[in-house]
Amino acid sequence: MEESKIKEELGDVKKTEDEPIQISYNFRCALCNVNEKVHYKGTTPPFSRNIVLKYPSYIMKDPFSPPGKGEILVLGADCSVCDRPVCVSKHCSLFFVKTFCLDCAKTSIHTFPIEIKNKVVQLREK
Amino acid sequence: MRRSPRPRKRSEYKRRRSRSQSHDRDRHKIKKRSPSASSSQQTETELFSFVNYKRELNKIILYSCESNVVANNLDDFWVFLKKYETMLQKSGKPILDYQYQTQSDSEGENKFSKYDCINFTTSIKFVDVVVDDKRRRKLDKMMFQVFLNIISIYIDFKNKEKFEKLKKLRLAQKDLPVAKYRSEIVSAVQNERVVVVAGDTGCGKSTQVPQYLHDAGFQNIACTQPRRIACISLSKRVAYEMLTQFDTKVGYQIRFEKSRTADTKICFITEGLLLRQMSSENLPNYDVIILDEIHERHLMGDFLLGVLKCLIHSRDDIKLVLMSATINIKLFEDYFSAESAAVIQVPGRLYPIELNYKPIFIEEKPTRDDRLDPQPYVQIMQLIDNKYPSDERGDLLIFMSGVQEITAICDAAQQYAEKSKSWIVLPLHSGLSLLEQDKVFDYPPEGVRKCIVSTNIAETSVTIDGIRFVVDSGKVKEMSYDSTTKMQRLKEFWISQASADQRKGRAGRTGPGVCYRIYSEQQYSEMDPFSTPEVSRVPLASLLLLMSSLGVSDVRRFPFLDAPPEDSVENALLELKQHGALTSNEKLTSLGRALANLPVEVSLAKALVVGSATLPPHKRDSALALTAALGIRSIYTTRAHRDFECENARKPEESDHGDPITLLSLYCAWLTVKAEERGGKAWCKRRGIEEQRLYELTKLAAQLRSLLQDNNLMETMEPETMSSAERALRHGQMKHLKDMRRQYKQKASEDLKRKKRLKMDSWEIVDSNKDDEDNALDIRDIEFRMTNDAKRIQSLISGASASSGRDLIMLKVVLCRALYPQVAVADEFNHFKSISEQLYHTWSKPFVFLHPTSYFGKSPRVLQLTEADIQTEVPVGYKSKLPLSAKHQILCYLSLLETTKPYIVNSMRMPAAQTLMLLAHTIDTNMGFTRIVCDSWLLLEFPYPETGLNLLFKAAKLRQRWEALINRRLEDANPTKSVESELKKSKHMSYDELQYELSCDISAYMNSEVYYTLKRLLLGDLKVMYVGNEEPHCAIDPNPFEEGFECHPHEKKGGIYITDNIVFNCVVDTEWSYNSYEETYSVPWTCSSCEISLCLSPIERLQHKYFTCSSKVEKKEEAPKEARQNRPNAKEFKCEICNETLYMTPVEILKHKKGCKNTNS
C-alpha cells in the first residue's frame, strides 16, 4: 500500500509537467496472467483529465487511438481485499465501489447487494 | 412549380401538424413537472431523451478543454446512448434517475445502483447553454449529472471493448506455433552467434521473433525482407502488436522511403538496402540482424548471407538470426557449420491435406500450338461442386505458370461460373494493380466459393486465408539468363518438389484441405528437390560490381551458398571491364565506384554518370528520366498494345528514334498534364499506361538525382526563390492538398472497416470500381502535387524533354555509350520480308526479332534505306553488291528477351559508322583507312579516299576528349585534396565550356555525311580478314591519333595499335582498296595550310598536318602553355637549342626539338 501511494504521488508530479516523465509499471493479472506495461497507476491519469477513477487502477494511454486524444485503457487494479493486481475482465474481477478479485468477491459475497450476489453466483456457475 | 401546388400544400400541412404535436407534448411535460417532480416521473421517462439535447450536449462536450473518448467518437456515443435509453425504457426504469445522486452520499451499503459498478467518473464542467427552443425544459445541472453517468457507462463499455481487443491480440500471439519456442529462441540468440529458425508460413516467426528479441533486451534489431511491401506491412503489424503503432519504435526502410528514426528499435529493411548500409561507413549499430525468407534464394539474400557470414567474424557484437521455411534447412546449417549455427525448427500449423494426383484424365496429345487446355481445371471445379456441399466454406486456389495461362483458365472458369452460379473467379499476378490484387482478400457471398487463379506469387509472398482446395499445374514460368548472349529467357519449367509441397500446404492453413496435382506421382518424383537459386539464372554484373565496391577482393572466391556458374561470373566480369567499371586486372575504377552507388543495372547507371558528365546542367533531367523510365517495369498495361484506341492515343508522343525516346516524350506529356492539373489518371487510361509506374518513375528519378548529388556527380540546384505572391499561392495550394489527403485517409480507413463483399458477377465489380476510381480522391495525384509544385514540374519538363537538335543527339549518344556493345544490325534481306519477319543480328546472338510492341517492331521501314539514300554512282574501280549510303543505321538496345522468339527489347536507332567508330572497343583498319572492322564483327568500307580516315580520326579525338571529360568529372567528385590538384583545377578550362564544345563537336560528328557499306562478318570472313603477325610493322611516330601513345603490334591480327582501340594496318586489302591506296600515294597531295605538295600516304598526310606543317610550327610558341597542365607525364626540360626551360611531355619535347631545329636552320 505504501508503495502504491508513492507511485500515486509520482503520478501527480507527472501531471503538472508538460512532458510527463515516462515511468512504466508492469501489470500482471494474478488470475489470468495478462501482462502489460502501463503508464500510470492511480485515479487521475495525467493524460486524460476528463476521466477520474473511483478506485486506483493501472492505466495505459490507449494504444489503439492516436496519441494526444486523451483516450485511456484501464487494465485493472489491486484487489481491495487481498491486494493482488487483477484485470478488468469479468472472469478476473468485479467492480462494486472498489475492485474485488473474483476470489475475494466470492468470500465476501454476503456484503454485496442482491444484484451483485446474483452476478457472482452466475460467474461461479460458469 | 405552379403546376403542382397540391403536394406542396400537403407536406406543409404535415409539417405544421407534427410541430404542434410536439408543442403539445412539451407543454404537457412542463405543466406536469412543476407541481411535484415525483408524480410526473412516470410520464417524463416515457418522453424524456437526451437526444433532444444533442446539440447543447455536444457543445459542452466539444468545448471541454481536453478531448476524450466521447469527443473522439461522438457519433458512436449517440448510437450507444439511444440504445441505452431504449433498454432503460424497456425495463421500465427512468432515464433521469436522480436517486443515485442523492443516495450515494448517504452510504446505502445494500442499495444497488448500476453506477457503483462503474469505476469511471467523468468530470466535464456543466455549462449553462442558452436554449433556443423555449417550449422545452432547460438542461440543468442535475440532468447533466445523469448524462455524465451515462458517459461513464459508455467509457466503461468502450474500455471493456478495447481490453478484450488487447486480450484477443495477446491470445492470438500466444497461440502461434512459434510462441512455444520463445525462450528457446531467445536463449539461443543470447548464447550463439548464428541461429537458424525454420518454420513454415503462418508459424508467426516473421512477426514474433523480432519482438521476442526486443523484449529480451536487444536494442537495435534489423530484419530483412526480400520484398518492399513486406517491410511496410510487417512493421505496421509488429508496431500494432507492440502497442506502438503511433510512434516509431518499430520502423521500416526501403528504397524510396523510411519511417526509421533514432527511437527505432526494430527496423524492417530490404536486403538490398542493408547491403548498401554495409558498404557505407556508418552501418547502424545493429545488435541483431535477422534475415527472413532466406529459403527464397534471391540474389541479394544469398549475397547478404555470404557478407554476414564474413561480418560476424570481425564483429562479435552482432548476432545473426536466419529465418526460413522448412525447406532445405540442412543447406543453411552446413553453410554455417564453422560458426556452429543453432537450429530451431518450429512445426507449422498445418491441417491434414488430402492429396490427389492426376484427378482428371488428361489426354496426352500434343496440341498444335502448345495451347493450354483449361478443361481439366473446370472439371475440378465441377468435382468440388458435386462432392462438397456448398454450405461448407472453402475457396479454391489454382497455380498456373504465367499470365497467359491464368487468362485462359479464368475465361473458361468464368463461363462455368456463370452457369453454376457458385463461383467467383479472380486472377492474381504481379502485373495487376494493387487494387485488383486486393480483391482476392474480399469475401464471397454465402454459398459461393472464390476461385483464385494465380502465379507462384501465392506460393509464399501472398497468403490468402480460407483456401481449402488447391489445384497445382506443376508449372512455373521463370526467367533464365544466358550470360554469353546476354539474353534473358522466359520459359516454362516443371516446379521443384519443394515448390509443389509449398503449393499443397496452402490448402491446409485454416482447416483440413484437398490438393489436386494435375500431373502424375511419377512426374513428382522426377522433379528437382529444390528450385534453382536466382544466382544461377540472373545477370550477375550488378551484383559483382556491388561486391567489388563492398571490398570483396576476389569475387570468384566469395563464399556463396551456391556458387554461381563460372562462365556467368566470367562474362559478368568481362561486361564490367567493357563498361570501364573494372580495370583489366579487376580493380574497381572510380567509374565503377560511382556506378555501384546507383540502384539500377550497370548500363543504366553508366548512362547516368556519363550523362551527368556530358549533358549540359539544364538537360541532365533527361538522362535521369530516361534511365528511370528504363529502370522500372514497363509503363504499359496489357491493353496498351492490343487496343487500337490506346495505340492511336499514344501516336503524337511516339518518337521515330525508338522506344526510349518515346518513353521520355510520353513522360513529358504526362508531366504537362500534371502541370495543368488535369489529373492524369484518365489521360493514362486512354493511352494504356499504368499511371502508378509514372509516379514510380518520378520517384526513382528524384532518388537517382539525390544519389548523384550525394556523390558529387551532379550539382545541387539552388531552388529558385519564390515571390511572396507565389509563396502565398503555394501555401494555399498545400493547405488544400493536405485537406484532400486527410479526407482520403479518413475515407480509406472507413473503407477498411467495412468488410468488402464480392458481387457475384465479377465483371460488375470491375465496372463499379471503375466509377469509384474516377470519382474518388486520387491520393497519388495529391501526393505528387505536394512534392512537386508547378515550378518544379515545369523545370522537370524542360529538363527532361529532348525532342530534337543537339539535346536529342547527345542524349542518344550518351545512352548508346552506356549500352554499348548492345547494338544490332539489320539482316541484309529485310527488304524482302514482312514486318514480323524483320531479322536483326547482335554481336553475340544472330537472328533476333524486333519485339512486336516496340516502335521499330511496328514500323521497321524507318530503319531501312530508301532508293534515294543509296549512292548509285560509285567511285571507279569500286565493286560491291552492298548498298553504298550515308544513311546506314544500327539499333542500340536495352535487352534481349526470349519468349516465343528471341526479341530485341527497347531499341533506339543510331547512325551506324559514326556510332561504331566512336564506341567500338576494337577498330581494325587497313593501310588506307578504307576498310574498317569494328569489334571483329562489322566491316565498313569507305570507297571515297580519305573519308574513312577523316571519320575515324575525328572519332578518335572525340573519344579522347570525352574520356577526359568523364574522368575529370569523376576526379572532381572525389578530389584528392592537395594543393597541386587545386592549382590544376584553377588553370583548367572551365568544365562547362569543355562540355559545351564537346557536345557541339559530337553532334556535328554524328551528322557528318560519309558514304560507306556495312557488312556483318561471319566466321569464314574473319579467317581471311587479317594480315596476321608475320610481317613486321614500323611504328607510327609521331602518332597523330594519340600523341605519346606507344605503338605496339597486335600479336594475332598483325598491324599495330595506334590507340587503345585502333589497330592500324591489320586488315587485308582487296583489289579496289589496294588500288585506291596506291593511287592516293602516287598523286601529290597539297597541304591546305602550308601549300606544300608531296606524295604522302593517308597517315603521313595526318602526320604532316599535325606535326611538321610549317603553319603548325609557327603557332607552337604559345601552344605548350595551354597543353601542359593536362599531362601527367610532363617533366621539366631544358632545350639545348633555344636555352629555354620548359615543362613538357616526352612527345612535346620531341616536337619542340624538331621545331627548334626547323626555326634555327
Ligand SMILES: [Zn+2]
Ligand atoms: Zn485477469
Ligand SMILES: [Zn+2]
Ligand atoms: Zn482479492
